[in-house]
Amino acid sequence: MGTTAVILGGGYAGVMAANRLAANGRPGLDVVLVTPELRFVERIRLHEYTAGTRADATVDFASILHQGVRRISDSAVEIRPDRRTVQLAGGAEAGYDYLVYAVGSAAGTAPDGALRIEQLEGAAAARSELAALPAGARVAVVGGGLTAVETAAETARNFEHLQVSLHSAGPVVPRLGTQTRRSVEKSLRRAGVKLHSGTPVPADGDVRTGLGADVVLWCAGFGVPGLAAASGLPVNNVGRLSLDPTLRVRGQDRIYGAGDAAVIDDPFYDYLRMCCAAALPMGADAAGNILCAMDGEAELRHDSGFRGLCISLGRSDGAVQFLSADDSATRFHLHGRTAAVQKEIICRMTLRWIRGEAKRSGAYTWPTGPQAGKATTATAPVARS
Ligand SMILES: Cc1cc2nc3c(=O)[nH]c(=O)nc-3n(C[C@H](O)[C@H](O)[C@H](O)COP(=O)(O)OP(=O)(O)OC[C@H]3O[C@@H](n4cnc5c(N)ncnc54)[C@H](O)[C@@H]3O)c2cc1C
Known part of the structure; x- marks a missing residue:
């Protein structure tokens, strides 16, 4: 019998996870991506789109998604772990063996006007x-x-x-x-x-x-969708899905999380902020641990960190703050046109990493976190219900 992995959310984390699973070429593994958009949104470019310096901030899913991924244009309204199904807004139900929760961040509240x-x-x-x-x-x-x-x-x-x-x-x-x-x-x-x-x-x-x-x-902070909380899954004080260091939801053996919508509920990981630079490695590792679980192998602790923060200040000015793995600023920095070029390269690389993963599962690699090398096997193989 086949296995179905459903990914909720077609942003950076969700598409990375879908590609890592689908490109793995596992016989009988059906990878389904549920997301409302018809095109992938490059959120990291939305300020450019807003200010009119970019004509479009979307790309065709076909150009970044592994062709074996089945995409459903819909939104999840409830996750039912007891039945291993997801209720979709359009009325259909999607059954899963493994689920990746990657619904990103939503606009937080804003005052009138x-x-x-x-x-x-x-x-x-x-x-x-x-x-x-x-x-x-x-x-x-x-x-x-x-x-x-x-x-x-x-x-x-x-x-x-x-x-x-x-x-x-x-x-x-x-x-x-x-x-x-x-x-x-x-x-x-x-x-x-x-x-x-x-x-x-x-x-x-x-x-x-x-x-x-x-x-x-x-532009004063992100909120997150209320789907996890509404589905009775464990969330933190702002509604982010609560994960263990293997990116699995605490108390659930089939649900994983990645990206802005989820948080590793362990003080060691407090440095991981909501950003694309954290969402991509989390998406890749959530998928990797699903493959481990399918094989009955021990899952790995998530291990990712930062190296630099690239800031665009218009098309020809910018700043790069070099960082320690734990996101703290070092004394090294770049400014001006060189930094603007660096930021543009990173934005382009983001899509290139996703596309690379569609070609070869495991192609995407990322900087290690603080205490590199300490990311080890965290859990013994678990009996799946
Ligand atoms: C203007 C701007 C600039 C930024 N610049 C940077 C930067 O330079 N570097 C950086 O690291 N980060 C940057 N970020 C942050 C970055 O965009 C986010 O952290 C990143 O998009 C998170 O990725 P994600 O996959 O978790 O979520 P998202 O990219 O938000 O994707 C989530 C997806 O889930 C879908 N979804 C939501 N609800 C449901 C549902 N119920 N069912 C199914 N699908 C659902 C959404 O429609 C979306 O497709 C920037 C953000 C903004 C707004």
Whole structure:
């Protein structure tokens, strides 16, 4: 009898997992990807799309997905582990032997009058509004993280006739090294962005009035879909699916998680933030551990880490903060056009890694985490129900 692996979510983690499973060429393994979009969304390019410096932020699934993966254009509304099925919004039910939960992050809440750009629909709406603004109109970007900084710079540099401001409660990207942060702030000022750090943004009423802006782009943190919690699966305090270090859901022997929607519930892994750079290795390892489980072999602890943080500040400026494996800033950094080129290379490599995995299971490799070499077998083979 065949085995069905269902992957929920066709983002970076989900597509990587689907490719690693399908390209493995296991006889009788049916790999099914459930995702609502008809095309793969390059989320890491949504600020470019919003600011009009990129015509499209999607690519054809056929160009990145192993041809053996069966794609279903739908959304999961409930996971039923007792029956090993997933209820889909369109009414159908998908049965699984193994499940990968990779539904990513959703736009968090935003006050009235603000636009969110972390999903394609929001980015498209913001793009139209920005393009229609007359000279001198004011655009306020809210948030102190990378998405806010990249969006503010990209918008200011492409729409020189607009007045762009960046509002953050604390300092801009506080986890950068001091020199890198100063250089990012300088670049933003050169682009014409007015910085308002340390000022809480009014949360009541229409935020455009509070900030005196015609358009407000809200980039203050990601939320996650409520699917895991609604399905009775263990989640952390913000609704991310709770995993053990092998990326398996605690208390479940058939469900794995990867990417923004899931979190390894072990303090050792606190350094793994929500980002594409963490989602890809998690997707690959979740798939790898499913293959181990199918073979009755022990699963491996997840092991991934960081090397650099690439920031785009428009098309011809940027910054690269070199990192230790645990995501802490080192004293090394790059700036200017060289950094912008480096960031563009990384964005392109992201798709190349996914495509490489579609050609050969196991092709994608990534930097090891802190205490490299300590990622060892974590669990004895488990009896599957
Ligand atoms: C503007 C911007 C710039 C960024 N830049 C960087 C960067 O430079 N470097 C970096 O590392 N990270 C960056 N990120 C973060 C990065 O995009 C995310 O961390 C990454 O997309 C997470 O990958 P994922 O596969 O977990 O989720 P996603 O890429 O969000 O994919 C999740 C998928 O699940 C689908 N889905 C959701 N709900 C369901 C459901 N119920 N059923 C089925 N499918 C579902 C979604 O439609 C989507 O296809 C950036 C993000 C933004 C918004």
